[in-house]
Amino acid sequence: MTKEREASLIFFVAGIYGFIFSVGLPLGKWNEPGPGVFPLALSILLCLSGILWFIQGKKRGEGKMDWRGLARKRVTPFQIVGLTAVFVLSLDRLGYLLASSLYMFVLLAWISRYRVWAALGMAVVLGGGTWFFFQKVLAVQLPRGFLPF
Amino acid sequence: MDVLDGLYNGFQTALTLHNVYLCFVGCLWGTVVGVLPGIGPLAGITLLIPATFGIDATGAIIMLAGIYYGSMYGGSTTSILMNIPGESASVVTCIDGYQMTLKGRGGAALFISAWGSWVGGTLSVVGLMFLTPVLANFAMKFGPPEMFAVLLIAFVLLGSLGRGSFFKTVPMVFLGLLIGTIGMDPLTAALRFTHGVKELFDGIGFVPVAMGALGIAEILSSTEESLRRLIHKVRLRELLPTREELRASWGPVFRGSGLGFLIGLLPGSAHVLSSFVSYTVEKRLSKRPEEFGTGRIEGVAGPETANNAASGSAMIPFLGLGIPTGPAPAVMMIALLIHGVRPGPLFISEQPQLFWGLVASMYIGHLILIILNLPLVGIFVNLLRVPFRILFPVILLICIVGTYSVNSSTFELLILLAFGVLGYVFRKLDYDVAPLVLAMIIGPTMEIAFRQSLMRSGGSFSIFWKSPIALVLILLSFFLIFWNGYRSLRPTKATWEQALEEDK
Numbered sequence: 001m002t003k004e005r006e007a008s009l010i011f012f013v014a015g016i017y018g019f020i021f022s023v024g025l026p027l028g029k030w031n032e033p034g035p036g037v038f039p040l041a042l043s044i045l046l047c048l049s050g051i052l053w054f055i056q057g058k059k060r061g062e063g064k065m066d067w068r069g070l071a072r073k074r075v076t077p078f079q080i081v082g083l084t085a086v087f088v089l090s091l092d093r094l095g096y097l098l099a100s101s102l103y104m105f106v107l108l109a110w111i112s113r114y115r116v117w118a119a120l121g122m123a124v125v126l127g128g129g130t131w132f133f134f135q136k137v138l139a140v141q142l143p144r145g146f147l148p149f
Numbered sequence: 150m151d152v153l154d155g156l157y158n159g160f161q162t163a164l165t166l167h168n169v170y171l172c173f174v175g176c177l178w179g180t181v182v183g184v185l186p187g188i189g190p191l192a193g194i195t196l197l198i199p200a201t202f203g204i205d206a207t208g209a210i211i212m213l214a215g216i217y218y219g220s221m222y223g224g225s226t227t228s229i230l231m232n233i234p235g236e237s238a239s240v241v242t243c244i245d246g247y248q249m250t251l252k253g254r255g256g257a258a259l260f261i262s263a264w265g266s267w268v269g270g271t272l273s274v275v276g277l278m279f280l281t282p283v284l285a286n287f288a289m290k291f292g293p294p295e296m297f298a299v300l301l302i303a304f305v306l307l308g309s310l311g312r313g314s315f316f317k318t319v320p321m322v323f324l325g326l327l328i329g330t331i332g333m334d335p336l337t338a339a340l341r342f343t344h345g346v347k348e349l350f351d352g353i354g355f356v357p358v359a360m361g362a363l364g365i366a367e368i369l370s371s372t373e374e375s376l377r378r379l380i381h382k383v384r385l386r387e388l389l390p391t392r393e394e395l396r397a398s399w400g401p402v403f404r405g406s407g408l409g410f411l412i413g414l415l416p417g418s419a420h421v422l423s424s425f426v427s428y429t430v431e432k433r434l435s436k437r438p439e440e441f442g443t444g445r446i447e448g449v450a451g452p453e454t455a456n457n458a459a460s461g462s463a464m465i466p467f468l469g470l471g472i473p474t475g476p477a478p479a480v481m482m483i484a485l486l487i488h489g490v491r492p493g494p495l496f497i498s499e500q501p502q503l504f505w506g507l508v509a510s511m512y513i514g515h516l517i518l519i520i521l522n523l524p525l526v527g528i529f530v531n532l533l534r535v536p537f538r539i540l541f542p543v544i545l546l547i548c549i550v551g552t553y554s555v556n557s558s559t560f561e562l563l564i565l566l567a568f569g570v571l572g573y574v575f576r577k578l579d580y581d582v583a584p585l586v587l588a589m590i591i592g593p594t595m596e597i598a599f600r601q602s603l604m605r606s607g608g609s610f611s612i613f614w615k616s617p618i619a620l621v622l623i624l625l626s627f628f629l630i631f632w633n634g635y636r637s638l639r640p641t642k643a644t645w646e647q648a649l650e651e652d653k
Contacts, residue, residue: 010574025339026339031608033600034337034339035341038596042326077372077373084545088562091553091562100546100550103542104542112542134199
């Protein structure tokens with residue numbers, strides 16, 4: 001499938017989603033348009049854009065996206081996204097200091113391929129450094145988790 | 150208060166030790182984020198938003214604006230010395246800037262780039278100073294139909310001038326507008342697309358969307374590229390350009406200032422577009438266009454001046470109308486809203502100290518930047534010696550903690566990640582994400598203006614053509630839509646050649 005067709009599917013699916021959930025909203029009258037009018041109009045326009053690009057994509061096709069090739073690379077954005085998701089979800093439980101140090105350690109050791117001790121040292125410095133800068137210098141309240149600080 | 154009085158008071162505000170310090174911090178950080186590929190002005194500004202919580206709104210905007218225009222200076226350094234654009238506006242500078250470095254004229258390219266940036270930046274502040282009050286006074290006459298028409302033409306221009314084709318930008322705008330409707334309807338308090346999730350009642354935060362779709366997506370893309378870099382050294386004495394180089398750069402610098410200023414007023418990635426337009430104009434005007442790409446100083450002077458001029462004039466619609474024309478001004482607007490200040494037509498009359506303090510600080514900031522970017526260029530280049538495999542986890546972490554610090558919400562981090570993935574996917578599919586982000590922030594104002602117009606007219610659409618301003622802008626929007634349609638359907642030279650080939 002061409003890149004344009006892949007993009008058109010995203011627009012179409014977003015349009016269908018918007019259509020389904022905005023049809024139930026009050027549409028009001030022309031002299032008092034309700035909260036559903038704008039999202040409904042946008043959803044229809046998105047669906048139409050998706051359909052038009054799907055048709056146009058067949059003719060124009062500016063190349064294909066090699067998602068499988070991307071997934072086979074040693075460092076993939078998907079690994080980074082997965083690790084980041086785990087970090088975000090564990091942030092409230094573990095607290096910023098511990099979670100960020102662990103996150104940095106895994107990124108540096110697994111993705112950046114540093115030796116374990118080097119990765120550990122850098123992770124502690126980076127996790128602790130950002131914690132100190134944001135918590136102590138900028139007075140941002142970072143999640144504590146089970147730690148007392 | 151006339152302009153000179155305002156400027157005098159502005160310098161009194163900007164020249165306090167505290168504000169000069171904040172301006173310096175902003176310019177320094179802006180240069181650093183401009184030099185480092187992977188962190189643009191958007192991430193740079195967002196990261197320092199928490200640092201502004203403890204200071205007044207004037208100090209906050211002085212610092213954040215310093216990051217914005219400072220990043221334009223820094224971006225050219227890596228383009229010229231390493232062929233890596235530190236900032237998207239400096240992509241064009243790579244073409245001739247790096248060739249000059251290979252010929253041993255990298256120092257001169259850096260000098261002309263910094264000098265042009267200073268001229269373009271300073272002239273755009275002069276324009277900002279005179280035009281913003283005029284625009285704000287004019288906008289006082291705006292009711293909902295005029296505001297709707299202004300936003301409509303803003304979106305059409307966004308599509309016409311974007312990096313992709315018009316019809317590629319339009320669905321991105323629709324998607325951004327739809328995302329902007331998530332949350333509580335501002336007129337009826339009805340909940341839209343929230344599915345009972347409390348965190349969505351106030352809508353999707355702009356910072357996680359912008360940081361995710363633009364910042365995280367950029368980092369994810371960067372990790373795929375080669376991490377090896379060759380850095381060329383520049384000595385202080387090599388910075389001086391020859392007489393011929395200086396003479397050749399005068400025209401491009403002043404043309405770049407004018408072009409950049411005008412393009413900066415338009416919505417979209419104006420600073421990126423201005424550098425491309427300036428390069429094209431210089432090439433067309435040149436007696437030896439074939440030498441462009443081989444290290445012509447005009448190819449550095451014009452684009453670098455234009456992107457700085459555009460960053461200054463981009464502040465005019467943001468401050469005078471309350472309409473940010475790009476993601477970075479939009480984040481500055483968020484920062485001002487956090488401080489209880491709303492940019493718009495009443496901004497200058499309600500906050501004269503803030504407006505004129507900002508204008509005066511921009512003159513000071515440009516002086517600070519030329520000092521930072523010429524003698525100290527070697528220090529900034531050394532930042533690039535930090536391996537990217539260390540740099541990217543750090544950038545990722547500070548993007549996350551920077552976003553968290555705005556609302557202390559873990560939910561917003563999930564939004565950040567989701568939009569990071571979406572931004573990455575759209576990048577891979579060759580779609581520009583900036584229109585989506587801009588549409589998301591301007592969309593709610595457009596919706597309210599549309600609905601209020603119809604309420605005021607009792608449901609009659611004639612309200613949109615009863616006002617001459619709205620009528621002209623709407624007609625212009627339709628003309629641009631048809632023009633873009635015609636341009637995309639019209640057979641090009643390439644399609645004729647292809648058809649001829651097929652016939653053969």
